[in-house]
Amino acid sequence: MTIQWFPGHMTRARRQIEEKLKLIDVAIELLDARLPASSRNPMIGDILGQKPRLVLLNKSDLADPAATERWVEKLAADQVRVLPIDASTGTGVRDILPRAKELMAPKYEAWRKKGMEPRPIRTLIVGIPNVGKSTLINRLAGRAVAATGDRPGVTKGQQWIKFGKEMDLLDTPGILWPKFEDPQVGFRLAATGAIRDEILNSEDVAFFTAKFLCKRYPGVFQERYGIETLPEDLEDPNQVVELLEAIGRRRGAVMSGGKINLAKASDVFLHDLRSGKLGRITLELPGLV
Numbered sequence: 424m425t426i427q428w429f430p431g432h433m434t435r436a437r438r439q440i441e442e443k444l445k446l447i448d449v450a451i452e453l454l455d456a457r458l459p460a461s462s463r464n465p466m467i468g469d470i471l472g473q474k475p476r477l478v479l480l481n482k483s484d485l486a487d488p489a490a491t492e493r494w495v496e497k498l499a500a501d502q503v504r505v506l507p508i509d510a511s512t513g514t515g516v517r518d519i520l521p522r523a524k525e526l527m528a529p530k531y532e533a534w535r536k537k538g539m540e541p542r543p544i545r546t547l548i549v550g551i552p553n554v555g556k557s558t559l560i561n562r563l564a565g566r567a568v569a570a571t572g573d574r575p576g577v578t579k580g581q582q583w584i585k586f587g588k589e590m591d592l593l594d595t596p597g598i599l600w601p602k603f604e605d606p607q608v609g610f611r612l613a614a615t616g617a618i619r620d621e622i623l624n625s626e627d628v629a630f631f632t633a634k635f636l637c638k639r640y641p642g643v644f645q646e647r648y649g650i651e652t653l654p655e656d657l658e659d660p661n662q663v664v665e666l667l668e669a670i671g672r673r674r675g676a677v678m679s680g681g682k683i684n685l686a687k688a689s690d691v692f693l694h695d696l697r698s699g700k701l702g703r704i705t706l707e708l709p710g711l712v
């Protein structure tokens with residue numbers, strides 16, 4: 424369940440992460456490959472400070488592969504070490520350790536100079552709710568150790584999980600808050616289900632998403648719903664609503680009297696998007712956000 428963030432939550436979450444950071448060598452920041460900018464906590468740089476950081480673009484199975492490639496190039500150009508993964512099946516997960524080791528080079532060197540034997544890399548996974556932190560922890564652990572779902576503030580004693588001989592991982596992730604004051608960011612987060620539908624109205628989210636898809640992935644409406652004609656003028660809200668109604672008509676969101684239930688049509692459409700039934704879609708590209 425996604426929590427609603429208030430200033431008190433944020434302060435507590437930040438403090439908890441800062442406590443955990445003292446214990447670790449490398450922070451593993453999880454972003455959603457479908458919206459790498461919007462799923463990033465705006466204060467992450469400030470919170471992590473100089474701590475070596477590996478950025479993972481999770482749920483890459485749901486993202487547009489060409490867009491993911493662009494994001495990887497962009498982040499790499501910004502000197503960010505980045506890796507696309509899919510925590511639910513494990514794709515890319517085995518590359519985490521080698522990347523983390525690269526980030527450890529200065530520390531290994533310092534240990535070597537002191538004549539110390541290298542110990543396992545200590546890592547922490549951080550990210551906003553629903554980005555896949557628990558799924559990744561469980562996958563790295565090879566068993567269910569982290570409950571999926573979010574409850575900042577309810578940290579029972581944390582433990583190290585061993586990932587092979589060379590990496591240890593804290594079993595409780597660092598939970599960061601998303602930033603959704605910017606309506607565009609909020610809508611993108613909501614489109615993927617990172618913000619609950621009670622917070623942003625699902626009809627508004629569906630409206631925003633349908634408009635975006637008409638621009639960037641116009642083929643999905645034909646492929647999934649057999650809809651041939653798309654809005655000619657995307658700035659005309661009526662035309663976008665008509666598109667959602669057409670989806671509703673084809674997916675049984677019809678009320679007695681033949682009127683379309685727009686709320687239901689929106690839910691069906693968003694469910695299709697979130698579960699990947701509309702294909703692999705990325706909601707923002709570098710340079711455009």
Ligand code: GDP
Nearest residue numbers: 482509510511552553554555556557558571572
């Ligand atoms: P957390 O809140 O960050 O711990 O996120 P969870 O691990 O609870 O995951 C949230 C949802 O995303 C769950 O339904 C997971 O099954 C799903 N999920 C996590 N990783 C992936 C992934 O790589 N691909 C897909 N398709 N779903 C994922």
